[in-house]
Amino acid sequence: MTTIIDSIQLDYSDVLIQPKRTTLNSRKEADILRTYKFKYYNKQIQSTGITVANMATTGTFNMAKTISKLNGITCLQKHYTYEEIVNFLKNNENNDLIFISTGIKEEEYEKTCKILDTGLIDKVCVDIANGYIPNLAKFVKKLRDKYKENILIMAGNVVTGDMTQELILNGADLVKVGIGPGSACITRKITGIGRPQLSAVIECADSAHGMNGMICADGGCTCPGDIVKSYAGGADFVMLGGMLAGSLEAEGEVIKKDDKEYKLFYGMSSCYAQEKHWGKMNKYRASEGRVVEILYTGPVENTIEEIYGGIRSAMTYISARRLKDIPKCATFYKVNHQLNEIFAK
Numbered sequence: 001m002t003t004i005i006d007s008i009q010l011d012y013s014d015v016l017i018q019p020k021r022t023t024l025n026s027r028k029e030a031d032i033l034r035t036y037k038f039k040y041y042n043k044q045i046q047s048t049g050i051t052v053a054n055m056a057t058t059g060t061f062n063m064a065k066t067i068s069k070l071n072g073i074t075c076l077q078k079h080y081t082y083e084e085i086v087n088f089l090k091n092n093e094n095n096d097l098i099f100i101s102t103g104i105k106e107e108e109y110e111k112t113c114k115i116l117d118t119g120l121i122d123k124v125c126v127d128i129a130n131g132y133i134p135n136l137a138k139f140v141k142k143l144r145d146k147y148k149e150n151i152l153i154m155a156g157n158v159v160t161g162d163m164t165q166e167l168i169l170n171g172a173d174l175v176k177v178g179i180g181p182g183s184a185c186i187t188r189k190i191t192g193i194g195r196p197q198l199s200a201v202i203e204c205a206d207s208a209h210g211m212n213g214m215i216c217a218d219g220g221c222t223c224p225g226d227i228v229k230s231y232a233g234g235a236d237f238v239m240l241g242g243m244l245a246g247s248l249e250a251e252g253e254v255i256k257k258d259d260k261e262y263k264l265f266y267g268m269s270s271c272y273a274q275e276k277h278w279g280k281m282n283k284y285r286a287s288e289g290r291v292v293e294i295l296y297t298g299p300v301e302n303t304i305e306e307i308y309g310g311i312r313s314a315m316t317y318i319s320a321r322r323l324k325d326i327p328k329c330a331t332f333y334k335v336n337h338q339l340n341e342i343f344a345k
Contacts, residue, residue, distance in 0.1 A: 008145050008334075011181075011196040012134030012226040015332040022319035030315035033071055034309055034323040036236070038173040039212045040144065041152040043122075047071050047097055049231070049323065050307060051216055053241035054078060054101040054125055055184075057265050061088045062249040063300065068097045070304050073155070073237065075099040075125040082111055089120035099123040099154060104139040112143070116151060123152040127176065129187065131158040136168040143169025157218055160198035161207030168213035174237065175213060177204045183242035184265055184292065205234025205327075224310025231311070231323065232330035241265075243307075247300035254296050261296035 032048050052058050052067055054075035064074035076085065078101040089095050100121055102112040112124060122228060124143065128136055140155045155167050156176025164175045180187040180194030188194040197220035208215045217235035220245060221227050230238045244250060245265040257260045297303055315321070320329040 009196040009199040010228045010334065012198050012220055012222075013338065014196070014334060015102050015198060015229060016335050016338050017229065017232055017314065018290050018316060018331040018333055019317045020319055020329070020331070022316055024240060024316040024319060024321065026338060027309070027312040027316055029321065030312040031322050032311050032315075036214070037170065038152060038214070040149055041173050042149040043152075045096060047073055047150075047237075048308065048311075049073070049235075049237040050227070050304065051075060051237045051239040053182075053218065053239050054099070054127055055241050055245075057180055057245050057251045057263070059101065059191075060249060060251050061092075063247075064088075064098050064243070065092065066249050066300055067304070068094050068302060070308075072304060073097045073099065075101050075127075075239070076101055077107070078127070085115055086118055086120065089115075089118070094301045095121050098337050099125040099152075101125040101127050104128055104135050109139065109142065113146065116147065124154070125176070126153065126155040126172075127157070129157065130180075131156045131167070131176070132163055137166055140167060140172050141170040154216060154281060156216070159195040159204065161203045162203040164207045164213070164215065165211055168208060173214065174216050175204060175208055176216045176239065177201055177235075178218035178220065178239075182218075183222070184245075185219065198229060201230055201233040201235050205236070209234065224307045225314070227307060228311055228314040228326070229332075232332070238254070242294065244300055245292040247296040247303060248298055249300045250282060255293060257293070262293040263296055265292050265294040301342045 004061050034049060036045050042221060048071045050064050050072040050208060052074040054077050056077045057078060059075050059077035064076060067074045085100060098121060100115055102108045102124060126140055133301055140153055143153060153172050154174035154176055155172040157178050158164055159177060159179045167175050177200050180196055181197040201217045204215050214236035216237035216239050217230040218239040221240055246263050250263055252264050318329040321325045
């Protein structure tokens with residue numbers, strides 16, 4: 001018998017955060033640098049939690065260099081060769097806020113272990129579109145059993161509490177949450193599968209935190225306010241793709257068109273990505289990503305500083321002195337309309 005979950009599922013655009021009496025007098029008083037302690041990994045990191053998606057256009061070496069200096073995290077795209085990654089890590093000043101990325105094939109496991117064994121990096125993002133297949137949890141457990149508490153593992157993607165806990169039980173410190181919310185993703189259109197991102201974040205964060213795990217909300221953010229809502233929903237890290245894809249540090253040349261400048265941005269499950277990085281689109285697959293020309297936005301530092309400014313401002317509205325305090329200080333209004341864009345058209 002078909003089951004219908006009839007509770008309303010919410011996206012970032014469906015809510016606003018209620019302002020409250022505050023003890024903060026200035027944005028300067030809001031501390032957006034958080035010290036993270038993990039369930040398995042035996043080290044701590046300090047970061048703002050802003051995480052660059054491991055997409056081919058955004059998870060670049062140039063992005064990692066800049067974002068690290070801004071206390072953000074970068075998940076490198078998985079299509080760099082072993083030699084390219086090791087050469088970058090050897091010559092980079094700070095690898096503490098960088099993840100390498102991998103799929104779950106045997107050759108990818110071997111490549112990942114080979115990189116980890118250099119001692120140059122100790123953070124891995126195990127990334128597949130469908131985090132519900134059993135081989136993902138098995139892959140995570142295999143890595144955890146081999147490296148014990150010496151590596152930090154992020155794994156996904158999922159949108160429900162049960163699979164969040166499954167991945168944590170098998171060794172993930174961080175679970176990546178999101179199916180279909182990204183601007184370059186059409187999984188929901190092609191498969192009918194997915195869940196509005198805010199509801200996914202709230203449930204998965206609750207499930208993870210009860211087990212001393214954490215989540216990284218992946219996709220769906222269109223502006224700094226969405227990032228704040230993600231943190232308010234319980235996300236520990238927020239992963240961005242499209243919001244950073246037009247930056248100088250993103251992959252690709254600037255395209256000039258109609259007196260405007262653009263960069264090419266594409267989903268990793270798109271036909272374009274399959275042919276570019278794997279040489280073909282297998283017949284059993286359907287394209288679940290789109291290719292778009294996104295406005296060029298210049299150095300990524302400009303975008304990141306705007307995001308940080310938005311987070312600090314939001315914290316002054318709800319009396320959250322620390323980044324980790326945002327969820328306990330936030331109350332959502334469910335809304336039918338949130339922006340007046342009459343002059344923006």
